[in-house]
Amino acid sequence: MKSQKDKNRFYKLTPFILFIALGVFSFSQSDQKIEKPNIVFIFIDDMGWKDVGFMGAEYYETPNIDKLAKNGMIFTQAYANAPNCAPTRACLLSGQYSPRHGVFTVARSDRGDPKDRRLIPIQNSTTVGLEHIFISEALKLAGYRSAAIGKWNVGNSPRAQGFDLDFPGIGFQGHFNSQGEYLADHLTDRAVDFIKENNPKKTGSPFFLYLSHYAVHTPIEAKEILIANYEKKQGVGCHNDPTYAAMIESVDQSVAKVNRILEELGLSENTLVIFFSDNGGHGTYTCQKPLRGGKGMLYEGGIRVPLFAYWPGKIRSGTTCEEPVISTDFYPTFLQLAGAKHPENYKLDGTSLVPLLNGEESINRESLFWHFPAYLNSYDGMRDEARDTLFRTRPVSVIRKGDWKLLQFHEEWVLDKGRENILKNNAVEIYNLAEDIGETNNLAAIQIDKRDELLDELIKWQQETDAPISTEINSKYQRND
Numbered sequence: 001m002k003s004q005k006d007k008n009r010f011y012k013l014t015p016f017i018l019f020i021a022l023g024v025f026s027f028s029q030s031d032q033k034i035e036k037p038n039i040v041f042i043f044i045d046d047m048g049w050k051d052v053g054f055m056g057a058e059y060y061e062t063p064n065i066d067k068l069a070k071n072g073m074i075f076t077q078a079y080a081n082a083p084n085c086a087p088t089r090a091c092l093l094s095g096q097y098s099p100r101h102g103v104f105t106v107a108r109s110d111r112g113d114p115k116d117r118r119l120i121p122i123q124n125s126t127t128v129g130l131e132h133i134f135i136s137e138a139l140k141l142a143g144y145r146s147a148a149i150g151k152w153n154v155g156n157s158p159r160a161q162g163f164d165l166d167f168p169g170i171g172f173q174g175h176f177n178s179q180g181e182y183l184a185d186h187l188t189d190r191a192v193d194f195i196k197e198n199n200p201k202k203t204g205s206p207f208f209l210y211l212s213h214y215a216v217h218t219p220i221e222a223k224e225i226l227i228a229n230y231e232k233k234q235g236v237g238c239h240n241d242p243t244y245a246a247m248i249e250s251v252d253q254s255v256a257k258v259n260r261i262l263e264e265l266g267l268s269e270n271t272l273v274i275f276f277s278d279n280g281g282h283g284t285y286t287c288q289k290p291l292r293g294g295k296g297m298l299y300e301g302g303i304r305v306p307l308f309a310y311w312p313g314k315i316r317s318g319t320t321c322e323e324p325v326i327s328t329d330f331y332p333t334f335l336q337l338a339g340a341k342h343p344e345n346y347k348l349d350g351t352s353l354v355p356l357l358n359g360e361e362s363i364n365r366e367s368l369f370w371h372f373p374a375y376l377n378s379y380d381g382m383r384d385e386a387r388d389t390l391f392r393t394r395p396v397s398v399i400r401k402g403d404w405k406l407l408q409f410h411e412e413w414v415l416d417k418g419r420e421n422i423l424k425n426n427a428v429e430i431y432n433l434a435e436d437i438g439e440t441n442n443l444a445a446i447q448i449d450k451r452d453e454l455l456d457e458l459i460k461w462q463q464e465t466d467a468p469i470s471t472e473i474n475s476k477y478q479r480n481d
Contacts, residue, residue, distance in 0.1 A: 037270050042275045136163045138335060151214050175222070328349045367401040370399075372397070
């Protein structure tokens, strides 16, 4: 394990990086001092792809979120690195895929009844080791002040990983404290205070705000005045829970308040605002139609999430990006925009989104990968959209390449002769998302060449990243035909 002093040796200056990073947008910089942009990252917990107005929700009310999204860039194919929170957060903050840091799931990897699990799953880590260099550490060396406000869930404290301020929100039982204060409001007020206290016009330094809400995670609790509004409304399909809707509206109010202080302080034109979720929506309370599944599944509804980027005068208003992107992409994006030094001898798995923010159509990346060697038992809702009714997911690896997506299920792959018996063992599913966004038509027995191409690439990636796949048989398993 490396000390902080050792970490500092990782960084080396790339010639002209500041000029390149801050010159990407088509605006005049001649005879002007280049300012490093502030970065506000608003991270929502368990918000699904269709849970906001800008992605088509009609029952949920998100006017402030929608306004920023429509005046910025909406990403329609944005992905979390995992179907639940801890691994996505670990990947985003470290810039690395899960096999590199070992945070694969939340808490235990052996969820569910032992008699239903064919394999002993890979042991999960709940902590990202200090040898992994978080984006906050890289930005600190570029002169940024940073705050981690809200949910953390990756082990070591934010201060140990480069943040200057750590404010988790203490004293709450669920989403309320003993004074009746709502947690999302509490965190938002602290975020506003941080922006005021670290106004670059006074400090001379840019800031990075990581505002990580606990909403809309369970317990599903909201302010009564907001709930009452939705109790009067007619639900729209599977969007019909008044309390969940009220939680979403509180998030919308948070976004409005953060944006308002940026405007009041005259910081908007030099601040990038990102809105993102850590995984798909909870299937008991919402759904993501036409996507299949929700939180805890590696089908689209569990990993495809809402994303917009807003930066007045820099990102063209009213734009939509169809390029698949993933949460590990934020690290290199922020490095480039900040003119920050790249950590030396430190692998980053993402690709900078700056070309997309600048209006280009592609970042010329071939594939995205997921590795989830764990079990997640089922819950109320969406059992019919999972692979089986006992688990939201069993151990699985995934590749998306172009319009194609392949899922490799470890139990069948390891125990039922893998590739040798691929036409019979149901170890692989492959879908064309352009034609079948709901993942209803498994083409593994039809698109043989495409299946083998993606499978070969996935296996190569597993080998390159040392992605662990359990081969240990669970002796407590009881076959249930």
